[in-house]
Amino acid sequence: MLVAYGPDGHPIVAEETPLDQLQRWSHERALLCPNCRGVVHVRGGPEKRTQLHFAHQKGECAWSTEAESVRHARGKSVLAHWLSVQFPQAAITLEERLPEPNRVADVFIRHKHGACWAVEFQCAPLDIHEWQHRHSAYRHAHILDIWIIGNNRREKQEAFIEAVIATAREALFLDPLAVPPAAWLRWPVSYETLQLWPQGTAWRPSLEGWVGRLGYCASLHDQLYNMRLGEQGLLIHPARATLEKRTQLLQAMAVAPSVDEVSLLSYLGQNASEEAVRGVILPLLRAYLRDPDLLRRYNFGRGSPHQPLREEDALRVQRAMDWLLSLAKKGYSATCLQGLLKELPFVGPYAAFARYYEMLLDLLDSTSS
Numbered sequence: 001m002l003v004a005y006g007p008d009g010h011p012i013v014a015e016e017t018p019l020d021q022l023q024r025w026s027h028e029r030a031l032l033c034p035n036c037r038g039v040v041h042v043r044g045g046p047e048k049r050t051q052l053h054f055a056h057q058k059g060e061c062a063w064s065t066e067a068e069s070v071r072h073a074r075g076k077s078v079l080a081h082w083l084s085v086q087f088p089q090a091a092i093t094l095e096e097r098l099p100e101p102n103r104v105a106d107v108f109i110r111h112k113h114g115a116c117w118a119v120e121f122q123c124a125p126l127d128i129h130e131w132q133h134r135h136s137a138y139r140h141a142h143i144l145d146i147w148i149i150g151n152n153r154r155e156k157q158e159a160f161i162e163a164v165i166a167t168a169r170e171a172l173f174l175d176p177l178a179v180p181p182a183a184w185l186r187w188p189v190s191y192e193t194l195q196l197w198p199q200g201t202a203w204r205p206s207l208e209g210w211v212g213r214l215g216y217c218a219s220l221h222d223q224l225y226n227m228r229l230g231e232q233g234l235l236i237h238p239a240r241a242t243l244e245k246r247t248q249l250l251q252a253m254a255v256a257p258s259v260d261e262v263s264l265l266s267y268l269g270q271n272a273s274e275e276a277v278r279g280v281i282l283p284l285l286r287a288y289l290r291d292p293d294l295l296r297r298y299n300f301g302r303g304s305p306h307q308p309l310r311e312e313d314a315l316r317v318q319r320a321m322d323w324l325l326s327l328a329k330k331g332y333s334a335t336c337l338q339g340l341l342k343e344l345p346f347v348g349p350y351a352a353f354a355r356y357y358e359m360l361l362d363l364l365d366s367t368s369s
Contacts, residue, residue, distance in 0.1 A: 186219045
């Protein structure tokens with residue numbers, strides 16, 4: 001356990017109290033278990049290379065957590081610190097004994113406005129019926145229970161993990177032993193949403209698809225301290241917020257009747273520089289919009305079965321290729337132009353513009369080789 005009662009009857013946290021003070025109180029048998037009021041002693045510390053904690057000298061009380069793993073003990077401390085940074089006005093306690101629902105919460109938060117949260121760090125297997133019992137008991141006591149799962153269970157398909165995702169619409173896996181602590185945020189998404197995600201490299205390297213018995217999930221890996229809890233107890237990460245915003249925009253673009261310049265600029269956002277967008281993408285887009293059917297008619301210089309290649313079409317495409325070649329003098333290499341192509345949305349009417357750009361690059365590549 002990480003918390004004990006000191007000589008004055010007030011709770012003390014092992015890692016927040018000088019070691020020599022703890023050792024003196026331990027020798028004087030002045031440290032008490034907050035649950036059974038039995039004598040506990042200080043254990044661990046830097047010399048023993050284990051986390052500083054308290055333990056009963058013999059036997060166990062009914063509330064004892066002494067068999068917990070190093071991961072679980074460290075995780076509680078990490079989470080308490082993470083939460084205290086986010087909610088400096090709240091009262092945050094470790095191993096809070098709650099008479100209702102008759103449990104010890106790993107980390108307990110009392111907000112100034114009265115809301116109470118219990119954060120449970122689950123590293124061991126948990127029966128689904130036991131999870132449902134604990135979840136219902138917390139809700140009956142008007143306590144929001146937030147379940148964070150040890151990274152040792154991240155690749156397992158367990159009923160209680162699926163229940164957490166189904167209830168909260170997300171789950172957080174934590175490795176508290178990593179430096180700095182690492183976390184994986186997982187939330188459910190539809191197959192259609194996954195299909196909409198582009199393959200651009202500027203904004204997706206930390207995301208991976210994950211499939212469980214409930215369906216598809218997105219999984220985002222980052223440091224714990226780059227994530228936070230919102231006022232409703234929901235997890236927030238900038239990449240997730242950006243992804244969800246862009247997905248909504250993609251859904252609208254997929255059913256749009258025509259290409260809209262403003263929507264395209266909004267979609268590209270920070271993934272392409274303003275200079276590249278205004279110097280490459282927009283001029284090409286405006287040329288394309290003057291004759292969207294050019295791509296079909298030109299057909300890589302072959303024309304269409306019922307319409308031979310027109311001289312004016314060939315001239316327009318050649319001018320576009322010459323213009324792209326001139327961009328090399330401004331620092332836009334072939335690799336750079338290919339990178340911009342990857343950032344374009346291949347949905348709805350925007351896909352035709354992307355294919356037009358792709359055709360020009362392919363023609364340039366074939367002529368240069």
